[in-house]
Each structure stands twice: as structure tokens, then as C-alpha cells.
């Protein structure tokens with residue numbers, strides 16, 4: 585066949601071929617995407633009809649306007665048909681989607697998650713319960729303290745080597761600016777390293793005789809490991825009265841240990857050291873794992889330390905705004921996480937703070 589592309593007849597034949605191609609392709613198209621492809625292939629910048637229009641210049645000037653009009657009419661026609669096809673294709677796919685989304689009114693509802701108490705909180709509640717029975721009320725203090733409350737008031741002056749026992753996290757360093765005002769040179773704002781500062785707050789807020797426990801969260805700048813975390817819970821106990829003695833402390837703690845671990849529990853007191861008590865003691869219970877024979881848990885001693893305690897130091901009583909010649913008392917402090925770990929046989933203390941529900945859900949007590 586002779587090259588007719590420069591003639592009106594050739595142009596018309598090419599227009600017809602494009603119309604036929606559009607028809608065939610739309611007939612075969614499955615979805616809106618293939619119609620969009622077709623649009624690019626025929627009408628796009630490098631599309632077939634566009635290419636044909638570029639050849640309009642080589643046609644006889646007399647035929648040119650008619651050919652141009654026909655070509656534009658075809659462009660319009662194909663455009664309209666593709667639009668119609670696309671609209672229908674979208675409707676169909678939406679209908680199919682809706683048909684797949686049948687709502688089954690008879691299906692059972694989704695179960696609601698029921699929360700549980702955290703293992704450490706189960707232990708805390710148990711301690712509150714026991715100590716409530718011994719006449720203690722709960723008195724809580726802030727988690728953010730200043731160095732004065734956390735240390736000085738408890739007879740731990742700045743530079744005292746005992747501060748090394750409590751690696752401290754600072755919120756604002758001594759002398760730095762905080763809330764638009766400078767902190768005193770000696771008194772930074774810190775995360776409390778123990779619940780002991782609440783002793784001072786309790787003495788200032790309450791009138792003796794005082795019998796309080798102060799449960800709460802504490803923080804230390806720790807090398808986090810299986811047996812230590814930077815965040816943990818303590819319960820502090822404080823008794824202040826006119827003639828409280830070490831014998832009261834011993835009797836009280838023995839009864840407490842037996843209430844917590846059973847009447848057969850063996851206990852012992854050892855000398856200890858805390859700046860805020862004098863004398864100070866460490867209170868041990870017979871190892872619950874080996875019964876005292878010696879095992880890895882008790883480091884083969886047969887004993888496990890439960891808490892530290894002692895007679896409240898006169899300086900501490902003074903910090904609490906009371907006269908040590910008039911009032912004495914005893915105090916103790918213990919870690920809750922360790923008790924929880926022992927009670928539930930948890931190998932790694934960090935799991936307690938891990939917020940992993942697969943782990944935490946195992947502790948069914950205390951819904």
C-alpha cells in the first residue's frame with residue numbers, strides 16, 4: 585500500500601484505526617486503571633492521536649480544517665467514553681467491596697480487655713493490708729524531692745560518703761535555674777532515691793503518736809541488670825512516740841515477716857549502718873527457697889535480707905520538727921520489687937517495668 589499518511593484519505597484511515605483501537609481496548613478493559621493506561625496511550629503527550637494531529641500540517645490546506653475537526657471530535661469522543669467507563673468501573677468495584685462487607689449481626693462481640701493488678705502492686709496491697717492490721721496508716725510523699733529532703737534532713741550532709749550509696753538522678757542541679765529562680769548552691773532538685781524523705785514530711789504533718797507506712801516509687805542512677813533497675817518501689821515504715829524502743833521494732837518486724845511469709849518463718853537481726861538511724865539493723869528471713877540449707881538465691885548463707893531498719897536518729901527527729909528528748913521511734917525501709925520477684929519466681933527484675941502484657945497478664949491475683 586502506498587504511503588497515504590500525507591493525504592486526507594490516509595488521515596481518515598488512521599483516525600478510524602484509533603477509534604477501533606479505543607473501542608477494542610475499552611471492551612477488554614477490566615478496571616479503571618487499564619482505562620487510564622489507554623488514555624495515556626491514545627491521548628497522552630506521546631499518544632497515537634496526538635502524533636497523528638502533528639501530521640496535520642502535511643495534508644492539503646483545503647482538507648486541513650475538516651481533518652482537524654474530525655480528529656478533535658474523535659479525541660472528545662474517546663475522552664467521554666473513557667470517563668464513562670471509569671465511573672462505571674469505580675461503582676462496580678465499590679459495590680463488590682460493599683457486598684464483601686456483610687455485617688453479621690449474630691457474630692459474638694469482641695471481648696473487652698480486663699486489666700489486672702501489676703505484680704508489684706499486688707505485693708504493695710498485701711503489705712498495706714498486713715500493716716493496716718498493725719495500726720499503720722498510709723502517708724504518701726512526692727517522687728521529686730530536693731537534696732535537702734532526700735539527704736540533709738535524713739542526717740546525710742553534702743559530701744558525706746554515704747551519699748554514694750544512693751546514685752542520684754538530678755532534675756535540676758544545685759545552683760542551676762529552675763522555674764525562673766536559682767536553686768540554692770547546696771540544694772538540687774532530684775528524683776527521690778528512697779521513700780525515707782517521707783518520714784520528715786509525716787513528722788511535720790502529723791501529731792505523735794505517728795504510725796505510718798509510705799509506699800512509693802523511687803529512682804536511682806543504676807547500672808540496669810537482671811537484679812537492679814533505675815526505677816523501683818519501696819515501702820517505708822515510721823513509728824514516733826514518747827517511749828518506743830528497739831524491742832518494739834524487733835517485735836513488730838518479726839510479726840510482720842510471719843504475717844507476710846507464714847508463722848514458721850525464721851528471722852534474725854544483724855547490725856547495720858544507715859545515717860538516719862542509730863542503732864541500725866539489717867533484718868533477714870530464712871531463705872524460702874532452700875529452707876536455710878544454703879542455695880544460690882541466699883548465696884549459700886541460708887538467709888535473705890528483707891529490709892533495713894533502726895531507731896530514728898535524733899537529727900532526723902529534729903528535721904521533722906520534733907524534740908528528740910521528748911520523742912523517739914523506729915523506721916524501716918524495704919524494696920517491693922525484690923519481694924515480688926521472689927514471690928513469683930521472676931528471673932529478671934526488669935520484666936516488672938517492661939510493660940509487656942504477655943508477661944504481666946500471668947499474675948492473676950487481685951483483679
Ligand code: DAH
Nearest residue numbers: 778780892893894915916917
Ligand atoms: N532508705 C534505705 C534505702 O533506701 C532503707 C532504709 C533503711 C529505710 C533503714 C529506713 C531505715 O527507714 O530505718 O536503702
